[in-house]
Amino acid sequence: MSTNRGVIHTFVELIRKTINRDPLALVNSGLIVVGLITSLRSAGHVLYSYAENICLSTVHVRAEDPLYNDIVRWMNDHAFRDRNFLSVLAQTTNNADSEKALMRSPQPLDSDKLISYRQVEDNSFLELRPFHGSRLFRFKRTWMLFSHAASSPDSIRPPQLDMNTPLKLQCISLSLSPIKKFLDEVRAYSRKVSVSSITVYRTTSYSQDIVRWNSVASRPSRDISTVILDKHKKQALLRDINEYLHPHTRQWYANHGIPYRRGYLFSGPPGTGKTSLASAIAGVFGLDIYVLSLLDPTMTESHFTRLFSEVPTRCVVLLEDVDAAGLNRSDSGPCQDYVSGPVSKAQNTSVSLSGLLNAIDGVSSHEGRILIMTTNAPQQLDRALIRPGRVDIHVRFDLPSREELRDLFLSLYSDMYQNPEFSSGEKNREMARMIEMAVRFAGCLPERQFSLAEVQGFLLQYKRRPEGACDNIRGWVQEMEYGEMHEGAAVGTI
Incomplete structure (x- = not known):
């Protein structure tokens, strides 16, 4: 015991000589600061709980509600866009212009040289989003508190039993009107963003x-x-x-x-x-x-x-x-x-x-x-x-008629006669040529025998070569009929 006390005394004396101050006084000061911080945090929790019951309007949103994703999207695009946070969620997201990277490939589409797509520019980007915590932001002269708690599937409970919602909005108000206006803005923004898309x-x-x-x-x-x-x-x-x-x-x-x-x-x-x-x-x-x-x-x-x-x-x-x-x-x-x-x-x-x-x-x-x-x-x-x-x-839905087969052909090759670089005369000539090929293509197929998916699968082998589709359709029909006779259709045969 005396040996331990001697070691401690020596260590304290070494610190005193090094910093020229009494280390015990620093320890006591640190304990006082920690105690003050703890007291302030406890007092803050008490005041926050009191204000939450008296003058804070609160809206809870569960993770399964579609509004949850709408709010997170609005916050990411408005409140968080120009701010830095220490706690974030890293997410790999496909760029809206991802295909442009592949279109810049040095090889033309009809080249026989194979492309290593690891050498093509990456078509995704890294996005950093706030993961959890509280954020204060201003919406139409009203300060709001956005609280987001990270949730995992393991902690999910049925809605009627889950009282700890992962998202909470609060503002100093005696009514829910400010938050309701914010939610209306969030939904309007969501409709604007998704006007040309559907969610499955x-x-x-x-x-x-x-x-x-x-x-x-x-x-x-x-x-x-x-x-x-x-x-x-x-x-x-x-x-x-x-x-x-x-x-x-x-x-x-x-x-x-x-x-x-x-x-x-x-x-x-x-x-x-x-x-x-x-x-x-x-x-x-x-x-x-x-x-x-x-x-x-x-x-x-x-x-x-x-x-x-x-x-x-x-x-x-x-x-x-x-x-x-x-x-x-x-x-x-x-x-x-x-x-x-x-x-x-x-x-x-x-x-x-x-x-x-x-x-x-x-x-x-x-x-x-x-x-x-x-x-x-x-x-x-x-x-x-x-x-x-x-x-x-x-x-x-019946197996396609010749008219429907013709429409399928024109639909798949519509970009070839609707090229914006063509003049009106060129468009008309190209459209007439494509309609002639569509009639020829449909005439080589028996009516009500093959599904649209089967015919489309054949056409996908000739994405930009309608002439090749017309030249090879008879052979494909013979292969399909032979395959059906032997209990197996020829799918994508090369």
């Missing part, structure tokens, strides 16, 4: 009990003209959806006591454009797409019903390949709204037919949405699922 949502399973909507992609809106379908069917469908979405239509439904819902069934062979048309419809009318799959192994019936009820008022709900889930037609009559057996479930899913019907038009189902179901075999669906009121319009 799919379900994500965080655990056995937690399944939530999650934004998986944001893609440019697809032009409806690129969807090859009978023109009369396409125009009739667009007119029906446009009338349904009109603001006056909702009141008409309410006046007549009709639930404000609209359902469509897209049926036809694979590769005929059913999902493509659903995506194009979302782009035309500025709606997001919520994709549900009955084949999801993590999807229970309660999950399915809750997720269906959580979709926003105006959106497209896409239920793909409902026949593949095993929801087969029952023996019940066409006017019956049930299936044989007390609780009949699909063969390949845990969602029963009665659960699916309840989700579509039950009391918890939201109004205003557009439901699109796709199927390859409509004859296998139960009558209760496709009765009027659940399916209002049935759009049948």
Whole structure:
């Protein structure tokens, strides 16, 4: 013990001689400063809690709400753009002009020399975003506090049990009016940014009990003209959806006591454009797409019903390949709204037919949405699922006619006769030449035999060589017919 005291005394004397001050006095001063800081922080927490109950307006936003991403985007583009932070999240993001880097490749498109894309300029950039913490910013003469807490999937709980929201907005006000104005600005900015794109949502399973909507992609809106379908069917469908979405239509439904819902069934062979048309419809009318799959192994019936009820008022709900889930037609009559057996479930899913019907038009189902179901075999669906009121319009997709094959050809090579560098005379001559080749191309294909996806796959081998497509189409047809005879189609054969 005496030896330890001697060592400590020697060490203290060494420090005193080095800094020419009593180290114990410095230690005591440091303890006093730490105590003051701790006291001030405790007092600050007390004052903040008191102000939060008296004069601070507070809005909480959960991570699963679409508003969460809208607020974070606005903060990144406005409040955080010109400020530096010590705690940030590094994110690799594709540049909006990423393709320009590849277009600057030294090799022409038709060159036989192979390109190492590691040597091409990187088409992504590193973005640093605030990760968590509190930020004070000013919006229209009002100071607001933005608090962001990092959350992980492991800590996610059902909304009714999760009180620790990852995002919080506060301002000194006796009303929520300033924050409401800010949220209106955030939503307007989000609509402006995403006016030419659609967001695709799919379900994500965080655990056995937690399944939530999650934004998986944001893609440019697809032009409806690129969807090859009978023109009369396409125009009739667009007119029906446009009338349904009109603001006056909702009141008409309410006046007549009709639930404000609209359902469509897209049926036809694979590769005929059913999902493509659903995506194009979302782009035309500025709606997001919520994709549900009955084949999801993590999807229970309660999950399915809750997720269906959580979709926003105006959106497209896409239920793909409902026949593949095993929801087969029952023996019940066409006017019956049930299936044989007390609780009949699909063969390949845990969602029963009665659960699916309840989700579509039950009391918890939201109004205003557009439901699109796709199927390859409509004859296998139960009558209760496709009765009027659940399916209002049935759009049948057939294998393409020669007119549709001609339209597909013109669509894929449209950039060749719509070149902005051409004069009007050159455009007309090039268009006439392309129409002549399209007629020749379609004439070499048998009607109603190949799907649009199969023909498009062939055309993609001749992206900028329409003449080559016309010259080789007969050989491709012979290969396909030979492949079908031997139980295998020739896909992309070289």
